[in-house]
Amino acid sequence: xxxxxxxxxxxxxxxxxxxxxxxxxxxxxxxxxxxxxxxxxxxxxxxxxxxxxxxxxxxxxxxxxxxxxxxxxxxxxxxxxxxxxxxxxxxxxxxxxxxxxxxxxxxxxxxxxxxxxxxxxxxxxxxxxxxxxxxxxxxxxxxxxxxxxxxxxxxxxxxxxxxxxxxxxxxxxxxxxxxxxxxxxxxxxxxxxxxxxxxxxxxxxxxxxxxxxxxxxxxxxxxxxxxx
Amino acid sequence: xxxxxxxxxxxxxxxxxxxxxxxxxxxxxxxxxxxxxxxxxxxxxxxxxxxxxxxxxxxxxxxxxxxxxxxxxxxxxxxxxxxxxxxxxxxxxxxxxxxxxxxxxxxxxxxxxxxxxxxxxxxxxxx
Numbered sequence: 098x099x100x101x102x103x104x105x106x107x108x109x110x111x112x113x114x115x116x117x118x119x120x121x122x123x124x125x126x127x128x129x130x131x132x133x134x135x136x137x138x139x140x141x142x143x144x145x146x147x148x149x150x151x152x153x154x155x156x157x158x159x160x161x162x163x164x165x166x167x168x169x170x171x172x173x174x175x176x177x178x179x180x181x182x183x184x185x186x187x188x189x190x191x192x193x194x195x196x197x198x199x200x201x202x203x204x205x206x207x208x209x210x211x212x213x214x215x216x217x218x219x220x221x222x223x224x225x226x227x228x229x230x231x232x233x234x235x236x237x238x239x240x241x242x243x244x245x246x247x248x249x250x251x252x253x254x255x256x257x258x259x260x261x262x263x264x265x266x267x268x269x270x271x272x273x274x275x276x277x278x279x280x281x282x283x284x285x286x287x288x289x290x291x292x293x294x295x296x297x298x299x300x301x302x303x304x305x306x307x308x309x310x311x312x313x314x315x316x317x318x319x320x321x322x323x324x325x
Numbered sequence: 326x327x328x329x330x331x332x333x334x335x336x337x338x339x340x341x342x343x344x345x346x347x348x349x350x351x352x353x354x355x356x357x358x359x360x361x362x363x364x365x366x367x368x369x370x371x372x373x374x375x376x377x378x379x380x381x382x383x384x385x386x387x388x389x390x391x392x393x394x395x396x397x398x399x400x401x402x403x404x405x406x407x408x409x410x411x412x413x414x415x416x417x418x419x420x421x422x423x424x425x426x427x428x429x430x431x432x433x434x435x436x437x438x439x440x441x442x443x444x445x446x447x448x449x450x451x452x
Contacts, residue, residue, distance in 0.1 A: 114400045132399045136406045143410065150411050157404030164401040166345035166394060168366035169352070172373035173391035176384070188445035196438030204430040211422050224427050225434055228405060229364035237362070246405075247412050251424055252431045254406065263432050269439040271446035278439025282431045286406075289398035299395075305438065307367055314362050 099155050106156025113138050127258045132286060136254070168285060171303045174292065178300045185273060185301065193305045196281030197312040198320075200225040205324045215325050216240050222317050224248035226310045227284040234317050249284070256283025257290045276301025281309045334389070341390025344382075348373050 117131040117138070143153055154161075175182065182189075204221045213221075219240025223231035228249045235245035256279065264275055272295065279287040280302035288306050292299025352369030355361070361368070376382040394401075414420065 110400075110403055114403065132402060132406060135400075135403050136409070139403065139407055140410045143407075150407065153407065154404065157407065160401055161404040163342075163394075164405070165349035165353075165366040165369070166342055167398050167401045168364075169345045169348045169369040169373055170387075170391035170394035170398075172370045172377065173384075173387060174395060175370075176374055176377045179378075185445075188442055192438040192441035192445075195441055196434045199437045200430055200434040203433050204426060207426040207430065208423065211419070211426065213423070217423070221423065221427065221430075225431065227364065227367070229366075230362065233362040243412065244415065247409055247415055248423070248427050250406050250409055251427045253402075255428045256431050256435060259428070259432065260435065263435045264439060267436045267440055267443070269436075269443045271443050273446045274439040274441075274443030277442035278435040281438035282435035286399070286402055289402065292395055292398060301442075307370070310363065310367065 102152060103156035103159065106153050107159055109142070110135070110139065110157070110160060113142075127261055130254075130257055130290065132290070133254055133258060171288070171292075174296045174300045175303055178297055181297065182300060182304055188273065189277060189301065189304055190308060192277045193281050193308040194312055196277070196305075197225070197309050197316060200282070201313065201317050201320045202324065205321065209324065217244065218325050219321065220244040221248055222321055223313055224252045225282055225284065226313045227306065230310045230314055234314050238318065238321060250286075253283045253286030256287045260287065260290075272298045273301060277305045280305025284309070338390045338393050341387050342394065343390075344387055345369075345373075345390060345394065348376075 114131060114135050117129075117134040120134060121129045121131050143150070201222050204224055205218050208218050208221045216239060219238040220235050220242070222238070222240070223234040223245060226234070226249070228246055231245045231249045232242045235242050260279055260283070264270065264278065269275055269278060276291060276298040279291050279298070284306050288299060288302040291302045348369040349366055352367070352372060353365030355368050355372075356363060356365045373382065373387070377384065416424065
């Protein structure tokens with residue numbers, strides 16, 4: 098029974114994702130982003146049939162398991178574009194460091210100003226980096242890890258949706274600027290979106306994402322001492 | 326009907342994803358052994374770059390499988406993004422404010438980091 102449920106959930110996810118790719122092709126807009134429409138449609142489906150998340154995850158776990166090798170696969174475009182990336186190492190590091198600092202300081206100080214307690218501030222602090230890193234950081238500070246995971250999702254999906262507006266607002270048009278902005282702010286979810294359309298931007302974003310994960314895990318414990 | 330050729334290609338992709346999976350595993354092992362706070366998948370990625378640079382792993386051993394995974398990368402995030410559904414209550418009350426804060430902060434990060442890249446790019450063009 099549970100095997101059947103699992104297979105059904107995998108097929109459901111694949112079918113909804115294919116459909117959302119089709120919709121995005123037909124009506125291209127940040128609001129038809131496949132990761133967004135897929136998430137909304139599947140949540141609606143599960144809510145309608147009153148299927149809990151745990152039951153979805155019988156199959157979802159299998160897809161999730163492949164996320165590991167999928168992130169490893171990012172080495173491939175990185176290696177292909179290695180010459181450009183090595184040349185851009187300096188601005189990449191500088192920009193990512195500035196982004197990491199901005200993210201922790203702005204997130205934590207706004208949340209503090211809004212009156213949230215320390216365990217929530219810690220969960221917000223690491224929202225710009227990929228989920229596993231954010232969870233480790235939040236845990237070590239004593240924050241609410243499940244809340245951190247949600248904040249990471251919002252930063253990722255949010256960034257993937259609004260990036261075109263932000264880049265226009267700040268006048269960011271180069272591959273370098275777009276890749277760095279996305280990788281620093283919206284980790285792997287944002288990177289995956291850029292990678293679909295442009296491998297160079299996606300590769301720059303990958304480097305920014307990895308550098309950001311390392312930098313944020315180093316500076317957050319120190320910044321939090323000062324901010325909270 | 327699936328032709329023999331596309332069947333072989335599919336097998337090749339599956340085999341290559343297997344190689345990526347082994348690297349992911351190796352990354353997990355390194356993270357655990359050295360007690361690092363980085364995820365195994367990112368360590369596995371760095372490991373693969375190293376192996377490609379040293380020609381221990383040839384590009385054609387992983388190229389098609391990796392290309393496939395990268396192309397469909399957003400798909401593999403769906404189960405974890407669905408995790409949001411367990412936290413409906415966050416979207417109610419003053420938790421809503423947290424979402425706004427995270428979005429504003431994300432915009433700032435994207436703008437600051439992106440602008441530094443943009444300025445560097447323009448400076449390079451001006452030369």
